[in-house]
């Protein structure tokens with residue numbers, strides 16, 4: 001099944017709502033409509049920027065989409081500081097990142113939490129981008145494939161094939177995030193292929209062939225072509241390079257198969 005590449009820019013805790021508007025305008029200007037037939041492009045700003053991004057995207061009928069970096073596992077109630085899936089749906093979010101390694105590490109999110117948040121996204125019609133990835137110790141011990149397969153199984157445990165068909169998976173080796181140390185294209189392919197095989201077991205080969213599996217970790221305009229050229233890599237979750245309009249537009253164009261803007 002042909003899978004349309006997805007380039008998702010995870011801004012992390014960067015840019016206020018005014019800076020967000022400026023960046024989205026620049027990206028949209030740099031990436032004319034013709035590219036969007038061949039690549040889906042989404043920005044994932046902090047919560048406080050989303051309303052402004054929504055107003056801009058809807059007002060100017062931009063073709064890029066947007067999402068959030070996290071979602072509560074709860075529907076509503078006494079959960080100070082949490083943001084619900086229905087709130088994000090109301091803001092027009094297409095995607096939500098779930099289980100990013102920074103949340104797994106800094107906020108103690110385990111697979112059960114990630115699963116609950118994945119369900120919260122699905123319940124509200126938002127596509128979860130479920131993140132998995134090994135640390136350097138696991139990679140050096142040669143355990144990365146089995147580690148990622150187990151993390152994937154835990155993060156999707158009990159979901160129906162119909163639900164699995166609606167998720168995006170992001171493989172982000174922790175040692176490659178923000179370090180400038182990108183996994184080789186072969187490394188990315190090895191784990192992404194194992195992810196797809198596992199999705200085949202959890203759902204069906206047919207479902208697995210339609211699910212987008214992204215790579216993330218020091219992706220930039222120079223390395224994105226080789227990475228998304230791999231059979232089982234369907235795009236990228238981009239951190240640092242997504243904060244620069246020109247670079248993000250260029251790498252999105254490369255993922256679309258060109259030409260460069």
Ligand SMILES: O=C(CO)COP(=O)(O)O
Pocket residue numbers: 010100172176177178179180216217218219237238239240241
């Ligand atoms: O964590 C990432 C995206 O979610 C990757 O970040 P960098 O692209 O800055 O390495």
